[in-house]
Amino acid sequence: MYRFLLTPRWLGILALTLVAAVAMVLLGNWQLDRYHGRTEINERIDAGQRMDPVPLRDALAAPAGGPGTLGPAPTEEKTWTKVSATGRYDATNVVLVRSRSVEQRVGFEVLTPLVLADGTAVLVNQGWIPPVPGAAATAQPTVPPVPAGEVTVAGRVRTGEPGKGAVTRRDGRLETRRIDLPRLARELPYPVHGGYLLLDEQSPAADPTFVAVPVGHANNWQNLGYVVQWWIFAVMALLGYGWVARREAHRRAGLLNERSAAPVDRAAEPVQPISP
Template sequence: MVVYRFLLTPRWLGILALTLVASAVMVLLGNWQLERYHGRTEINEQIDAGRRMDPVPLRDVLSAPTGGSGTVGPPPAEEKTWTKVTVTGRYDPANVVLVRGRSVDRTVGFEVLTPLVLADGTAVLVDRGWIPPVRGGDATAQPDVPAVPPGDVTVAGRVRLSESGSVGVARREGRLETRRIGLEQLARELPYPVHGAYLLLDGQTPAADPLFRAVPIGYTNNWQNLGYVVQWWIFAAMTLFGYGWVARREARRLAGVEPERPIDRAAEPAPQGAA
Protein backbone atom coordinates (compact mmCIF):
# COMPACT_ATOMS: atom_id res chain seq x y z
CA MET A 1 0.00 0.00 0.00
CA VAL A 2 3.04 2.27 0.17
CA VAL A 3 2.60 2.94 -3.53
CA TYR A 4 -0.77 4.59 -2.85
CA ARG A 5 0.75 7.27 -0.59
CA PHE A 6 0.44 9.71 -3.50
CA LEU A 7 -3.31 9.79 -2.74
CA LEU A 8 -2.48 11.85 0.37
CA THR A 9 -0.85 14.62 -1.61
CA PRO A 10 -2.80 17.89 -1.89
CA ARG A 11 -3.42 17.36 -5.59
CA TRP A 12 -5.02 13.95 -5.17
CA LEU A 13 -6.91 14.95 -2.04
CA GLY A 14 -8.40 17.80 -4.06
CA ILE A 15 -9.38 15.39 -6.83
CA LEU A 16 -10.99 13.08 -4.24
CA ALA A 17 -12.96 15.95 -2.69
CA LEU A 18 -14.28 17.03 -6.09
CA THR A 19 -15.17 13.43 -6.93
CA LEU A 20 -17.10 12.93 -3.69
CA VAL A 21 -18.95 16.24 -4.02
CA ALA A 22 -19.90 15.51 -7.63
CA SER A 23 -21.08 12.00 -6.73
CA ALA A 24 -23.10 13.27 -3.77
CA VAL A 25 -24.81 15.89 -5.92
CA MET A 26 -25.70 13.25 -8.51
CA VAL A 27 -27.12 10.94 -5.83
CA LEU A 28 -29.23 13.81 -4.44
CA LEU A 29 -30.51 14.62 -7.93
CA GLY A 30 -31.43 10.97 -8.34
CA ASN A 31 -33.27 11.00 -5.00
CA TRP A 32 -35.15 14.14 -6.04
CA GLN A 33 -36.26 12.49 -9.27
CA LEU A 34 -37.29 9.41 -7.27
CA GLU A 35 -39.56 11.58 -5.11
CA ARG A 36 -41.08 13.08 -8.26
CA TYR A 37 -41.60 9.57 -9.65
CA HIS A 38 -43.51 8.49 -6.54
CA GLY A 39 -45.58 11.71 -6.57
CA ARG A 40 -46.52 11.34 -10.22
CA THR A 41 -47.28 7.66 -9.74
CA GLU A 42 -49.73 8.56 -6.98
CA ILE A 43 -51.47 11.03 -9.31
CA ASN A 44 -51.82 8.36 -12.01
CA GLU A 45 -53.20 5.92 -9.45
CA GLN A 46 -55.74 8.54 -8.32
CA ILE A 47 -56.83 9.07 -11.93
CA ASP A 48 -57.33 5.32 -12.39
CA ALA A 49 -59.20 5.01 -9.09
CA GLY A 50 -61.51 7.89 -10.03
CA ARG A 51 -62.24 6.28 -13.38
CA ARG A 52 -63.29 3.00 -11.77
CA MET A 53 -65.23 4.25 -8.75
CA ASP A 54 -68.92 5.00 -8.40
CA PRO A 55 -69.65 8.70 -7.79
CA VAL A 56 -70.05 9.88 -4.22
CA PRO A 57 -71.92 13.01 -3.04
CA LEU A 58 -70.02 16.26 -3.52
CA ARG A 59 -70.12 17.00 0.22
CA ASP A 60 -68.17 13.81 0.95
CA VAL A 61 -65.18 15.36 -0.82
CA LEU A 62 -65.58 19.11 -0.91
CA SER A 63 -66.68 21.44 1.87
CA ALA A 64 -69.13 24.22 1.06
CA PRO A 65 -67.71 27.75 0.88
CA THR A 66 -68.63 29.84 3.90
CA GLY A 67 -67.74 33.31 2.62
CA GLY A 68 -69.79 35.77 0.65
CA SER A 69 -70.03 36.44 -3.06
CA GLY A 70 -66.73 36.34 -4.90
CA THR A 71 -65.00 34.10 -2.36
CA VAL A 72 -63.65 30.58 -2.72
CA GLY A 73 -64.14 27.68 -0.34
CA PRO A 74 -61.39 25.40 0.97
CA PRO A 75 -59.72 23.05 -1.50
CA PRO A 76 -60.17 19.31 -1.05
CA ALA A 77 -57.55 17.11 0.51
CA GLU A 78 -54.88 16.23 -2.03
CA GLU A 79 -55.78 12.55 -1.97
CA LYS A 80 -59.37 13.46 -2.95
CA THR A 81 -58.27 14.91 -6.27
CA TRP A 82 -59.79 12.99 -9.21
CA THR A 83 -62.53 11.55 -6.99
CA LYS A 84 -65.76 11.11 -8.93
CA VAL A 85 -68.66 13.01 -7.34
CA THR A 86 -72.27 13.77 -8.11
CA VAL A 87 -74.25 16.93 -7.40
CA THR A 88 -77.52 18.53 -8.50
CA GLY A 89 -78.09 22.20 -9.27
CA ARG A 90 -78.95 24.69 -12.01
CA TYR A 91 -76.50 25.96 -14.59
CA ASP A 92 -76.03 29.73 -14.71
CA PRO A 93 -75.90 30.67 -18.44
CA ALA A 94 -75.13 34.32 -17.63
CA ASN A 95 -71.65 33.48 -16.32
CA VAL A 96 -70.21 31.00 -18.78
CA VAL A 97 -66.38 30.90 -18.72
CA LEU A 98 -64.40 30.19 -21.87
CA VAL A 99 -60.91 28.80 -21.32
CA ARG A 100 -59.05 29.54 -24.53
CA GLY A 101 -55.95 27.91 -25.98
CA ARG A 102 -56.94 24.34 -25.11
CA SER A 103 -56.01 21.63 -27.61
CA VAL A 104 -57.73 18.37 -28.47
CA ASP A 105 -56.33 16.26 -31.31
CA ARG A 106 -53.99 19.13 -32.25
CA THR A 107 -56.89 21.54 -32.70
CA VAL A 108 -56.90 24.64 -30.52
CA GLY A 109 -60.28 25.45 -29.06
CA PHE A 110 -62.05 26.23 -25.81
CA GLU A 111 -63.03 24.45 -22.65
CA VAL A 112 -66.40 25.65 -21.38
CA LEU A 113 -66.89 26.14 -17.64
CA THR A 114 -70.36 26.85 -16.35
CA PRO A 115 -71.29 27.56 -12.71
CA LEU A 116 -73.69 25.01 -11.29
CA VAL A 117 -75.67 26.84 -8.61
CA LEU A 118 -76.72 24.59 -5.74
CA ALA A 119 -79.77 24.83 -3.50
CA ASP A 120 -77.74 26.58 -0.77
CA GLY A 121 -76.79 29.42 -3.13
CA THR A 122 -73.18 28.36 -3.59
CA ALA A 123 -71.78 27.27 -6.94
CA VAL A 124 -69.31 24.74 -8.29
CA LEU A 125 -67.68 25.31 -11.66
CA VAL A 126 -68.24 22.46 -14.10
CA ASP A 127 -65.97 21.92 -17.09
CA ARG A 128 -68.64 20.77 -19.55
CA GLY A 129 -66.11 19.84 -22.22
CA TRP A 130 -64.16 21.13 -25.22
CA ILE A 131 -65.56 22.81 -28.32
CA PRO A 132 -63.76 23.98 -31.47
CA PRO A 133 -63.44 27.63 -32.48
CA VAL A 134 -65.79 29.21 -35.00
CA ARG A 135 -65.36 27.58 -38.39
CA GLY A 136 -63.30 29.82 -40.62
CA GLY A 137 -62.24 32.01 -37.70
CA ASP A 138 -58.98 32.10 -35.82
CA ALA A 139 -58.29 30.23 -32.60
CA THR A 140 -59.31 33.22 -30.46
CA ALA A 141 -62.73 33.74 -32.07
CA GLN A 142 -65.40 32.89 -29.52
CA PRO A 143 -67.42 29.81 -30.47
CA ASP A 144 -71.14 29.28 -30.32
CA VAL A 145 -71.65 27.62 -26.95
CA PRO A 146 -74.55 25.15 -26.66
CA ALA A 147 -77.32 26.29 -24.36
CA VAL A 148 -77.46 24.85 -20.86
CA PRO A 149 -80.28 22.44 -20.00
CA PRO A 150 -83.14 24.22 -18.21
CA GLY A 151 -84.06 23.36 -14.66
CA ASP A 152 -82.23 20.99 -12.35
CA VAL A 153 -79.21 19.15 -13.72
CA THR A 154 -77.48 16.22 -12.04
CA VAL A 155 -73.78 16.18 -12.78
CA ALA A 156 -71.20 13.44 -12.34
CA GLY A 157 -67.62 14.59 -12.62
CA ARG A 158 -64.13 14.35 -11.23
CA VAL A 159 -62.68 16.80 -8.74
CA ARG A 160 -59.90 19.02 -10.11
CA LEU A 161 -57.78 21.55 -8.26
CA SER A 162 -57.44 25.17 -9.31
CA GLU A 163 -54.70 25.62 -11.90
CA SER A 164 -51.57 27.46 -10.86
CA GLY A 165 -49.86 30.31 -12.64
CA SER A 166 -50.79 33.84 -13.53
CA VAL A 167 -54.44 34.14 -14.48
CA GLY A 168 -56.11 37.02 -16.27
CA VAL A 169 -59.89 37.11 -16.52
CA ALA A 170 -61.80 39.39 -18.88
CA ARG A 171 -65.42 39.67 -19.92
CA ARG A 172 -65.72 39.71 -23.71
CA GLU A 173 -68.95 39.55 -25.69
CA GLY A 174 -70.86 38.80 -22.53
CA ARG A 175 -68.71 35.86 -21.46
CA LEU A 176 -65.82 35.48 -19.09
CA GLU A 177 -62.60 34.44 -20.81
CA THR A 178 -59.32 33.20 -19.39
CA ARG A 179 -56.28 31.09 -20.16
CA ARG A 180 -56.20 29.14 -16.90
CA ILE A 181 -58.78 27.82 -14.51
CA GLY A 182 -57.81 29.91 -11.51
CA LEU A 183 -60.71 29.67 -9.09
CA GLU A 184 -59.81 32.67 -6.94
CA GLN A 185 -59.65 35.00 -9.94
CA LEU A 186 -62.81 33.59 -11.51
CA ALA A 187 -64.73 33.78 -8.23
CA ARG A 188 -64.21 37.56 -8.09
CA GLU A 189 -66.27 37.84 -11.27
CA LEU A 190 -69.16 35.72 -9.99
CA PRO A 191 -72.14 36.71 -7.83
CA TYR A 192 -71.96 33.78 -5.39
CA PRO A 193 -69.40 31.89 -3.30
CA VAL A 194 -67.54 29.25 -5.28
CA HIS A 195 -66.30 25.82 -4.18
CA GLY A 196 -62.55 25.30 -3.85
CA ALA A 197 -62.30 22.86 -6.76
CA TYR A 198 -64.01 22.43 -10.10
CA LEU A 199 -65.52 19.34 -11.74
CA LEU A 200 -64.44 17.73 -14.99
CA LEU A 201 -67.70 16.45 -16.43
CA ASP A 202 -68.11 12.70 -16.93
CA GLY A 203 -71.86 12.75 -17.51
CA GLN A 204 -75.02 14.63 -16.68
CA THR A 205 -78.80 14.30 -16.66
CA PRO A 206 -80.24 15.70 -18.93
CA ALA A 207 -77.49 14.66 -21.34
CA ALA A 208 -74.89 17.16 -22.49
CA ASP A 209 -74.97 18.60 -26.01
CA PRO A 210 -73.13 16.32 -28.47
CA LEU A 211 -71.02 19.28 -29.67
CA PHE A 212 -68.98 18.98 -26.48
CA ARG A 213 -66.00 16.66 -26.58
CA ALA A 214 -64.63 15.12 -23.41
CA VAL A 215 -61.51 16.85 -22.17
CA PRO A 216 -58.70 14.28 -22.39
CA ILE A 217 -57.04 13.38 -19.12
CA GLY A 218 -53.27 13.44 -19.38
CA TYR A 219 -51.40 10.97 -17.24
CA THR A 220 -48.13 12.18 -15.80
CA ASN A 221 -44.97 10.77 -17.38
CA ASN A 222 -43.66 9.11 -14.24
CA TRP A 223 -41.43 6.70 -16.15
CA GLN A 224 -39.40 9.62 -17.43
CA ASN A 225 -38.57 10.52 -13.84
CA LEU A 226 -37.58 6.93 -13.11
CA GLY A 227 -35.24 7.05 -16.08
CA TYR A 228 -33.62 10.17 -14.65
CA VAL A 229 -33.14 8.38 -11.33
CA VAL A 230 -31.20 5.56 -12.99
CA GLN A 231 -29.25 8.06 -15.09
CA TRP A 232 -28.05 10.16 -12.14
CA TRP A 233 -27.15 7.16 -10.02
CA ILE A 234 -25.17 5.62 -12.87
CA PHE A 235 -23.32 8.90 -13.33
CA ALA A 236 -22.47 8.92 -9.62
CA ALA A 237 -21.15 5.35 -9.78
CA MET A 238 -19.15 6.12 -12.94
CA THR A 239 -17.56 9.14 -11.25
CA LEU A 240 -16.37 7.06 -8.31
CA PHE A 241 -15.23 4.26 -10.59
CA GLY A 242 -13.34 6.75 -12.74
CA TYR A 243 -11.47 8.09 -9.73
CA GLY A 244 -10.51 4.57 -8.64
CA TRP A 245 -9.43 3.60 -12.15
CA VAL A 246 -7.20 6.67 -12.57
CA ALA A 247 -5.70 6.20 -9.07
CA ARG A 248 -4.91 2.53 -9.76
CA ARG A 249 -3.30 3.38 -13.06
CA GLU A 250 -1.12 6.02 -11.38
CA ALA A 251 -0.12 3.51 -8.67
CA ARG A 252 0.87 0.94 -11.28
CA ARG A 253 2.93 3.55 -13.10
CA LEU A 254 4.78 4.51 -9.93
CA ALA A 255 5.42 0.84 -9.15
CA GLY A 256 6.84 0.27 -12.60
CA VAL A 257 4.05 -2.16 -13.50
CA GLU A 258 2.39 0.23 -15.92
CA PRO A 259 4.94 0.95 -18.62
CA GLU A 260 5.56 4.46 -19.85
CA ARG A 261 3.93 5.20 -23.13
CA PRO A 262 6.48 4.26 -25.83
CA ILE A 263 7.86 7.02 -28.01
CA ASP A 264 6.90 6.73 -31.63
CA ARG A 265 10.30 7.13 -33.33
CA ALA A 266 8.70 7.26 -36.74
CA ALA A 267 6.89 10.44 -35.74
CA GLU A 268 10.15 12.20 -34.77
CA PRO A 269 11.54 14.65 -37.31
CA ALA A 270 14.52 13.37 -39.30
CA PRO A 271 17.91 14.90 -38.44
CA GLN A 272 18.99 17.74 -40.70
CA GLY A 273 21.06 16.57 -43.60
CA ALA A 274 19.66 13.04 -43.55
CA ALA A 275 19.04 11.62 -47.00
Protein backbone atom coordinates in the same frame (compact mmCIF):
# COMPACT_ATOMS: atom_id res chain seq x y z
CA MET B 1 2.68 1.87 -4.07
CA TYR B 2 -0.45 3.88 -3.26
CA ARG B 3 1.13 6.23 -0.72
CA PHE B 4 0.82 9.06 -3.23
CA LEU B 5 -2.95 9.04 -2.58
CA LEU B 6 -2.21 10.74 0.75
CA THR B 7 -0.61 13.78 -0.93
CA PRO B 8 -2.64 17.06 -0.95
CA ARG B 9 -3.24 16.85 -4.69
CA TRP B 10 -4.78 13.37 -4.62
CA LEU B 11 -6.71 14.05 -1.44
CA GLY B 12 -8.24 17.06 -3.21
CA ILE B 13 -9.17 14.90 -6.21
CA LEU B 14 -10.75 12.35 -3.86
CA ALA B 15 -12.74 15.08 -2.08
CA LEU B 16 -14.07 16.47 -5.37
CA THR B 17 -15.00 12.97 -6.53
CA LEU B 18 -16.89 12.24 -3.31
CA VAL B 19 -18.72 15.57 -3.46
CA ALA B 20 -19.74 14.92 -7.07
CA ALA B 21 -20.89 11.37 -6.26
CA VAL B 22 -22.95 12.52 -3.26
CA ALA B 23 -24.54 15.29 -5.35
CA MET B 24 -25.49 12.76 -8.04
CA VAL B 25 -26.98 10.39 -5.46
CA LEU B 26 -29.05 13.26 -4.01
CA LEU B 27 -30.26 14.22 -7.49
CA GLY B 28 -31.27 10.60 -8.02
CA ASN B 29 -33.16 10.61 -4.70
CA TRP B 30 -34.97 13.82 -5.74
CA GLN B 31 -36.04 12.23 -9.01
CA LEU B 32 -37.17 9.16 -7.05
CA ASP B 33 -39.43 11.38 -4.93
CA ARG B 34 -40.87 12.89 -8.12
CA TYR B 35 -41.44 9.40 -9.50
CA HIS B 36 -43.41 8.39 -6.39
CA GLY B 37 -45.39 11.66 -6.46
CA ARG B 38 -46.35 11.28 -10.12
CA THR B 39 -47.18 7.62 -9.62
CA GLU B 40 -49.62 8.58 -6.86
CA ILE B 41 -51.26 11.13 -9.19
CA ASN B 42 -51.66 8.51 -11.91
CA GLU B 43 -53.17 6.08 -9.41
CA ARG B 44 -55.69 8.73 -8.30
CA ILE B 45 -56.60 9.45 -11.94
CA ASP B 46 -57.22 5.76 -12.61
CA ALA B 47 -59.14 5.30 -9.36
CA GLY B 48 -61.35 8.31 -10.16
CA GLN B 49 -62.27 6.84 -13.54
CA ARG B 50 -63.30 3.51 -12.02
CA MET B 51 -65.07 4.61 -8.82
CA ASP B 52 -68.74 5.34 -8.29
CA PRO B 53 -69.46 9.03 -7.60
CA VAL B 54 -69.65 10.18 -3.99
CA PRO B 55 -71.45 13.31 -2.73
CA LEU B 56 -69.74 16.59 -3.51
CA ARG B 57 -69.23 17.38 0.17
CA ASP B 58 -67.10 14.26 0.60
CA ALA B 59 -64.38 15.86 -1.52
CA LEU B 60 -65.01 19.62 -1.47
CA ALA B 61 -65.84 21.73 1.56
CA ALA B 62 -68.57 24.33 1.06
CA PRO B 63 -67.41 27.95 0.72
CA ALA B 64 -68.11 29.91 3.88
CA GLY B 65 -67.84 33.46 2.53
CA GLY B 66 -70.21 35.69 0.64
CA PRO B 67 -70.70 36.24 -3.09
CA GLY B 68 -67.46 36.37 -5.05
CA THR B 69 -65.47 34.36 -2.49
CA LEU B 70 -63.72 31.03 -3.04
CA GLY B 71 -63.98 28.00 -0.79
CA PRO B 72 -61.13 25.75 0.37
CA ALA B 73 -59.19 23.94 -2.32
CA PRO B 74 -59.48 20.14 -2.37
CA THR B 75 -56.76 18.24 -0.59
CA GLU B 76 -54.27 16.29 -2.65
CA GLU B 77 -55.94 13.03 -1.64
CA LYS B 78 -59.37 14.25 -2.80
CA THR B 79 -58.20 15.54 -6.19
CA TRP B 80 -59.53 13.34 -9.02
CA THR B 81 -62.30 11.95 -6.78
CA LYS B 82 -65.50 11.40 -8.77
CA VAL B 83 -68.39 13.27 -7.14
CA SER B 84 -72.04 13.96 -7.90
CA ALA B 85 -73.94 17.22 -7.46
CA THR B 86 -77.42 18.48 -8.30
CA GLY B 87 -78.35 22.07 -9.09
CA ARG B 88 -79.18 24.50 -11.87
CA TYR B 89 -76.78 25.77 -14.51
CA ASP B 90 -76.25 29.52 -14.62
CA ALA B 91 -76.13 30.18 -18.37
CA THR B 92 -75.55 33.91 -17.83
CA ASN B 93 -72.05 33.34 -16.41
CA VAL B 94 -70.52 30.83 -18.80
CA VAL B 95 -66.70 30.85 -18.79
CA LEU B 96 -64.79 30.30 -22.05
CA VAL B 97 -61.23 29.06 -21.61
CA ARG B 98 -59.48 29.77 -24.89
CA SER B 99 -56.45 28.20 -26.61
CA ARG B 100 -57.22 24.66 -25.46
CA SER B 101 -56.11 21.75 -27.65
CA VAL B 102 -57.87 18.45 -28.24
CA GLU B 103 -56.55 16.09 -30.90
CA GLN B 104 -54.23 18.83 -32.21
CA ARG B 105 -57.11 21.27 -32.70
CA VAL B 106 -57.22 24.53 -30.75
CA GLY B 107 -60.59 25.53 -29.35
CA PHE B 108 -62.35 26.40 -26.10
CA GLU B 109 -63.19 24.61 -22.88
CA VAL B 110 -66.55 25.65 -21.43
CA LEU B 111 -67.04 26.06 -17.68
CA THR B 112 -70.57 26.65 -16.43
CA PRO B 113 -71.49 27.40 -12.79
CA LEU B 114 -73.80 24.82 -11.26
CA VAL B 115 -75.75 26.64 -8.53
CA LEU B 116 -76.62 24.29 -5.68
CA ALA B 117 -79.60 24.35 -3.32
CA ASP B 118 -77.58 26.16 -0.61
CA GLY B 119 -76.82 29.07 -2.95
CA THR B 120 -73.18 28.13 -3.55
CA ALA B 121 -71.85 27.14 -6.96
CA VAL B 122 -69.30 24.75 -8.40
CA LEU B 123 -67.79 25.29 -11.83
CA VAL B 124 -68.36 22.35 -14.20
CA ASN B 125 -66.07 21.85 -17.17
CA GLN B 126 -68.62 20.61 -19.71
CA GLY B 127 -66.02 19.85 -22.34
CA TRP B 128 -64.26 21.23 -25.40
CA ILE B 129 -65.85 22.88 -28.44
CA PRO B 130 -64.18 23.88 -31.71
CA PRO B 131 -63.71 27.49 -32.81
CA VAL B 132 -65.89 29.17 -35.41
CA PRO B 133 -64.83 27.85 -38.85
CA GLY B 134 -62.93 30.46 -40.84
CA ALA B 135 -63.02 33.00 -37.99
CA ALA B 136 -60.19 34.39 -35.92
CA ALA B 137 -58.92 32.27 -33.05
CA THR B 138 -60.31 34.81 -30.57
CA ALA B 139 -63.84 34.73 -32.05
CA GLN B 140 -66.37 33.41 -29.57
CA PRO B 141 -67.76 30.02 -30.57
CA THR B 142 -71.38 29.00 -30.53
CA VAL B 143 -71.89 27.45 -27.11
CA PRO B 144 -74.63 24.80 -26.91
CA PRO B 145 -77.40 25.72 -24.47
CA VAL B 146 -77.40 24.11 -21.04
CA PRO B 147 -80.43 22.07 -19.87
CA ALA B 148 -83.11 24.11 -18.17
CA GLY B 149 -84.19 23.15 -14.69
CA GLU B 150 -82.49 20.78 -12.29
CA VAL B 151 -79.38 18.96 -13.48
CA THR B 152 -77.41 16.15 -11.86
CA VAL B 153 -73.74 15.87 -12.81
CA ALA B 154 -70.96 13.43 -12.06
CA GLY B 155 -67.40 14.58 -12.52
CA ARG B 156 -63.90 14.41 -11.15
CA VAL B 157 -62.56 17.08 -8.81
CA ARG B 158 -59.78 19.25 -10.20
CA THR B 159 -57.77 22.04 -8.65
CA GLY B 160 -57.40 25.41 -10.32
CA GLU B 161 -54.43 26.08 -12.56
CA PRO B 162 -51.36 27.85 -11.14
CA GLY B 163 -50.50 31.31 -12.36
CA LYS B 164 -52.58 34.41 -12.88
CA GLY B 165 -55.06 34.40 -15.74
CA ALA B 166 -56.72 37.64 -16.76
CA VAL B 167 -60.52 37.42 -16.84
CA THR B 168 -62.58 39.57 -19.19
CA ARG B 169 -66.29 39.69 -19.97
CA ARG B 170 -67.49 39.93 -23.57
CA ASP B 171 -71.05 39.54 -24.82
CA GLY B 172 -72.15 38.28 -21.42
CA ARG B 173 -69.50 35.58 -21.20
CA LEU B 174 -66.33 35.42 -19.16
CA GLU B 175 -63.12 34.68 -21.05
CA THR B 176 -59.78 33.56 -19.70
CA ARG B 177 -56.63 31.69 -20.67
CA ARG B 178 -56.21 29.80 -17.41
CA ILE B 179 -58.66 28.33 -14.93
CA ASP B 180 -57.70 30.75 -12.17
CA LEU B 181 -60.44 30.01 -9.65
CA PRO B 182 -59.84 32.98 -7.28
CA ARG B 183 -60.16 35.46 -10.16
CA LEU B 184 -63.15 33.71 -11.66
CA ALA B 185 -64.90 33.63 -8.28
CA ARG B 186 -64.64 37.42 -8.00
CA GLU B 187 -66.65 37.73 -11.22
CA LEU B 188 -69.52 35.53 -10.01
CA PRO B 189 -72.52 36.53 -7.84
CA TYR B 190 -72.31 33.62 -5.37
CA PRO B 191 -69.73 31.75 -3.27
CA VAL B 192 -67.71 29.34 -5.40
CA HIS B 193 -66.19 26.01 -4.43
CA GLY B 194 -62.39 25.81 -4.36
CA GLY B 195 -62.20 23.13 -7.03
CA TYR B 196 -64.01 22.52 -10.32
CA LEU B 197 -65.51 19.37 -11.83
CA LEU B 198 -64.40 17.71 -15.05
CA LEU B 199 -67.71 16.39 -16.35
CA ASP B 200 -68.12 12.65 -16.89
CA GLU B 201 -71.90 12.20 -16.91
CA GLN B 202 -74.92 14.46 -16.81
CA SER B 203 -78.69 14.06 -16.50
CA PRO B 204 -80.31 15.41 -18.65
CA ALA B 205 -77.57 14.48 -21.10
CA ALA B 206 -75.10 17.09 -22.27
CA ASP B 207 -75.14 18.37 -25.82
CA PRO B 208 -73.11 16.08 -28.13
CA THR B 209 -71.21 19.11 -29.44
CA PHE B 210 -69.07 18.97 -26.32
CA VAL B 211 -65.97 16.82 -26.63
CA ALA B 212 -64.68 15.20 -23.44
CA VAL B 213 -61.45 16.83 -22.25
CA PRO B 214 -58.75 14.13 -22.30
CA VAL B 215 -56.82 13.49 -19.11
CA GLY B 216 -53.13 12.80 -19.54
CA HIS B 217 -51.11 10.75 -17.09
CA ALA B 218 -47.93 12.14 -15.59
CA ASN B 219 -44.77 10.71 -17.20
CA ASN B 220 -43.42 9.02 -14.08
CA TRP B 221 -41.21 6.61 -16.03
CA GLN B 222 -39.10 9.50 -17.23
CA ASN B 223 -38.31 10.34 -13.61
CA LEU B 224 -37.39 6.71 -12.91
CA GLY B 225 -35.01 6.84 -15.86
CA TYR B 226 -33.36 9.93 -14.36
CA VAL B 227 -32.97 8.08 -11.05
CA VAL B 228 -31.03 5.27 -12.71
CA GLN B 229 -29.01 7.79 -14.76
CA TRP B 230 -27.84 9.85 -11.76
CA TRP B 231 -26.99 6.81 -9.68
CA ILE B 232 -24.98 5.31 -12.56
CA PHE B 233 -23.09 8.60 -12.88
CA ALA B 234 -22.26 8.46 -9.15
CA VAL B 235 -20.86 4.93 -9.49
CA MET B 236 -18.93 5.93 -12.62
CA ALA B 237 -17.34 8.86 -10.76
CA LEU B 238 -16.05 6.55 -8.02
CA LEU B 239 -14.91 3.91 -10.48
CA GLY B 240 -13.22 6.60 -12.55
CA TYR B 241 -11.26 7.80 -9.53
CA GLY B 242 -10.18 4.24 -8.78
CA TRP B 243 -9.12 3.66 -12.40
CA VAL B 244 -7.05 6.86 -12.57
CA ALA B 245 -5.41 6.10 -9.20
CA ARG B 246 -4.53 2.56 -10.30
CA ARG B 247 -3.07 3.79 -13.58
CA GLU B 248 -0.95 6.35 -11.72
CA ALA B 249 0.26 3.69 -9.29
CA HIS B 250 1.36 1.44 -12.16
CA ARG B 251 3.10 4.37 -13.85
CA ARG B 252 5.05 5.17 -10.72
CA ALA B 253 5.93 1.50 -10.18
CA GLY B 254 7.22 1.28 -13.76
CA LEU B 255 9.45 4.34 -13.29
CA LEU B 256 10.90 2.91 -10.07
CA ASN B 257 11.62 -0.43 -11.75
CA GLU B 258 13.39 1.29 -14.66
CA ARG B 259 15.57 3.32 -12.33
CA SER B 260 16.43 0.38 -10.11
CA ALA B 261 17.46 -1.69 -13.16
CA ALA B 262 19.68 1.05 -14.66
CA PRO B 263 23.54 0.93 -13.87
CA VAL B 264 24.72 3.40 -11.28
CA ASP B 265 26.75 6.27 -12.74
CA ARG B 266 28.30 8.28 -9.93
CA ALA B 267 29.15 11.06 -12.37
CA ALA B 268 25.55 11.44 -13.36
CA GLU B 269 23.27 14.01 -11.82
CA PRO B 270 21.23 13.01 -8.78
CA VAL B 271 17.96 11.22 -9.57
CA GLN B 272 15.03 13.60 -9.24
CA PRO B 273 12.24 12.38 -6.95
CA ILE B 274 8.89 11.46 -8.49
CA SER B 275 6.58 14.42 -8.29
CA PRO B 276 3.32 13.84 -6.44
